[in-house]
Amino acid sequence: MTQSERRIFLINKLLREQPQYKEISVPKAETEQKRLLRALMNIRRPMPIGGDFLAVQDEYLKAEIKIKGITDLSSLNPISGDIYLWQGDITTLRCGAIVNAANSEMLGCFCPCHGCIDNAIHTFSGIQLRLECADIMQKQGCSEPVGKAKLTKAYNLPCKYILHTVGPFISGDVTRDDEEQLASCYRSCLALAEEKGIKSIAFCCISTGEFHFPNRKAAEIAVRTAKAFKENNHSRIKVIFNVFKDTDYEIYRELLG
Numbered sequence: 509m510t511q512s513e514r515r516i517f518l519i520n521k522l523l524r525e526q527p528q529y530k531e532i533s534v535p536k537a538e539t540e541q542k543r544l545l546r547a548l549m550n551i552r553r554p555m556p557i558g559g560d561f562l563a564v565q566d567e568y569l570k571a572e573i574k575i576k577g578i579t580d581l582s583s584l585n586p587i588s589g590d591i592y593l594w595q596g597d598i599t600t601l602r603c604g605a606i607v608n609a610a611n612s613e614m615l616g617c618f619c620p621c622h623g624c625i626d627n628a629i630h631t632f633s634g635i636q637l638r639l640e641c642a643d644i645m646q647k648q649g650c651s652e653p654v655g656k657a658k659l660t661k662a663y664n665l666p667c668k669y670i671l672h673t674v675g676p677f678i679s680g681d682v683t684r685d686d687e688e689q690l691a692s693c694y695r696s697c698l699a700l701a702e703e704k705g706i707k708s709i710a711f712c713c714i715s716t717g718e719f720h721f722p723n724r725k726a727a728e729i730a731v732r733t734a735k736a737f738k739e740n741n742h743s744r745i746k747v748i749f750n751v752f753k754d755t756d757y758e759i760y761r762e763l764l765g
Contacts, residue, residue, distance in 0.1 A: 547620035655692030675715030
């Protein structure tokens with residue numbers, strides 16, 4: 509199958525899965541096909557699907573990520589000791605684990621084609637990720653607390669694992685509790701990575717963006733917490749601060765010297 513044939517196959521499978529979508533036709537334009545496929549994957553609740561779908565999906569997603577371009581940690585230069593700063597798409601980074609800024613439901617973003625990192629990670633890892641997250645949450649029996657961390661496979665992403673953490677949501681002034689909860693996100697992810705023997709971890713800008721934590725203050729907490737963890741635990745884990753926006757890159761570059 510070509511990428512186009514795979515994409516159309518996946519769209520038709522997902523459309524036939526839900527009777528309310530039977531009137532939707534597959535667009536002819538590649539961009540619109542990609543958008544429809546992503547939307548259908550985003551809104552799909554966690555439920556099993558046939559092995560034929562998964563086989564084609566996995567081939568399709570791996571090829572899409574390869575087209576975007578994979579960045580290997582070994583090609584990056586540390587900015588300070590075992591700490592790295594990298595600007596790019598976290599779904600294309602090959603390292604031990606990447607961190608997902610999740611919500612308390614821990615099932616990914618259900619908003620079609622939303623621009624958050626939770627949506628991107630679930631889209632390009634594949635629908636297996638939502639199934640694994642649902643299994644974890646069913647066993648837990650309650651919403652995910654702020655400041656903790658959960659580990660899953662990465663499926664079709666080039667990294668080995670995904671660490672999911674729920675950061676604080678800011679609706680007014682940032683409080684000391686908010687700051688401690690954000691620091692706890694970084695400590696929890698680092699501690700779980702160490703426990704599982706993961707050698708490198710890439711952090712997104714947790715709680716900024718949709719959760720409205722001020723970017724500079726969030727970066728200060730991130731850098732301070734990671735450095736303290738490494739020093740207090742004599743940790744050799746490689747920490748990558750992943751940013752997407754130019755403003756965040758400049759903030760981290762200043763903080764990291």
